[in-house]
Amino acid sequence: MSTDNPTLDTAPKTSNFIHQIIEGDLNGASAPTQIVTRFPPEPNGYLHIGHAKSICLNFGAADKYNGVCHLRFDDTNPEKESQEYIDAIKRDISWLGFKWHEEIKYTSSYFDQLYSWAVYLIEQGKAYVCDLDVEQARAYRGDFTTPGKNSPYRDRSIEEKIALFAKMIAADFAEGFCSLLAKIDMQSSNMNLRDPMLYRILNVSHHQTGDKWCIYPIYDFAHGQSDSIEGVTHSICTLEFEGHRPLYEWFLANLPVTNVPRQYEFSRLELNYTVTSKRKLKQLVDQNIVNGWDDPRMPTISGMRRRGFSAVAIRKFCEMVGVTRSNGVVDVSMLESAVRDDLESNAKRAMCVVDPLKITISNFADQACEMLSLAVHPKLDMGIRELPFSKHLFIEQQDFSEDTSLGRKKFKRLVIGDYVRLRGAYVIKADAVIKDEQGNVVEVLASLVPGTVGANPDPEFKPRGVIHWVSAEHAVPCELRIYDRLFTDANPDKNKEKSFTQLINPDSLQVISRAWAEPSLLEAQVEDGYQFERTGYFVADMDSTADKLVFNQTLPLRASKAK
């Protein structure tokens, strides 16, 4: 698994209402020459699964209809943004397999244009500098049932407004002293239309423009115009922006723009047992509840990547959930299903014993070592791997029992006096046990049935089942990090009594510092995904060193009830 997924087919196979709209437009009278979409993240945090859905929708629609998709950083609030986030976002989108059109765009690179459009609105009598402070502005705005009142500064002369705006940009005013508002309708039932803010004074430097500006445009005054500048045809966003659409259209109608994009909204993706809000995810990081944005328990793209979820699996999941306007909460099992489905056919197989029990094969020579060849994958041709078999082995403690009354269907593992198949090796029989002072089984003495490698034994030696193992002498120690859902509550941010940080699953991370892996795992590269047979899917973590391998559990195998 590498960062480049060059010519992957990212066009969705399924259809949704956005596709239907695009198709209608493409077949309509004034069809655009090509459709243009954009993914416009604010660089104020890492991308998460919800953004993945938006990325798949925007880039996917462009791919599907031979259009293009821009990556535009919506960087109008420098206080919360940073280059680190920009770099992370670029990395995540590329890793997901998408390519943005041309160079990366920044809303901040349109600041000059936006500024002159603001002056234009003032000249048209459609914008004004208002000196009301936050409290006063709130009072003038009214509320849902009370119409707003016009600001006393609303009807200053155009010359005065121009002069004041010039002073704003010249840093003659303190932060918050005044702002530029659009003159629309203080009585509107849509709060967004009650003279919305266009520019505020912010004496902070910007990660892209440095100290060039001390006033920054608000989202509403920047987004639609940026879309227009880039030739966007379909501006796809989430439902909470629906009420902003009239405003989006108002700016495009009142400014001398040539391209008029249309905004469409879809419902954002919610997943149970997690939170998908950059603010909350940042809190988890800042309070060290998790180990960074890429902690494998995080629903961030980088977290899922480190967890061992592939880009293909994430894209598959995004297609599975669909795109609609009804909001719901998707069950994580759907994501897990997409991940397992992908790993089933792409993960190499290997064996790793988590909780070792020593087995000694009495009828195998002391110093002997037999090299066995096993398929890397049981069905697909992924080559073979060499596995050493010797007199002393490890199996799981859980895979052995002294209880001979256990039924063969009930316990398909090793029982004293009975046979079991060692995966890819011999059928063995447990003959006796060695116990410590406390009566715990510390070793099992067994004997192998000759000629059973790759061949079934006579019926009388029929094994109860198949278990995994490693050669004690050749096994390589490794660290395993077992992850569980981060929250104990299915809807952590809808809980009435507790805040989401109080609903953290205390067992979301379990570290097994010493497990025993087959030697072929020594070749594992960071991000290589494996299925440790009968145990789960694991991925080599970046914390692996020459002397210590570290694997993150991606997911356990699907658990079926013991029949």
Next chain:
RNA sequence: UGGGGUAUCGCCAAGCGGUAAGGCAACGGGUUUUGAUCUCGUCAUGCGUAGGUUCGAAUCCUUCUACCCCAACCA
């Protein structure tokens, strides 16, 4: 509370006036040198509610209800 949205199986979701797709989950059976995979089967006389139009309604009309979004110098 004014405005804007949304309601189809436990979850997601097709459906666009002709008689309820699919996926996830769940539950049964089979195969299996992974209790995995694979495979077969079961799972909405019902589409938030109450009326109406129609030969025929999840789809059209009306009523009501529930939930989501908007009163940041956030996006």
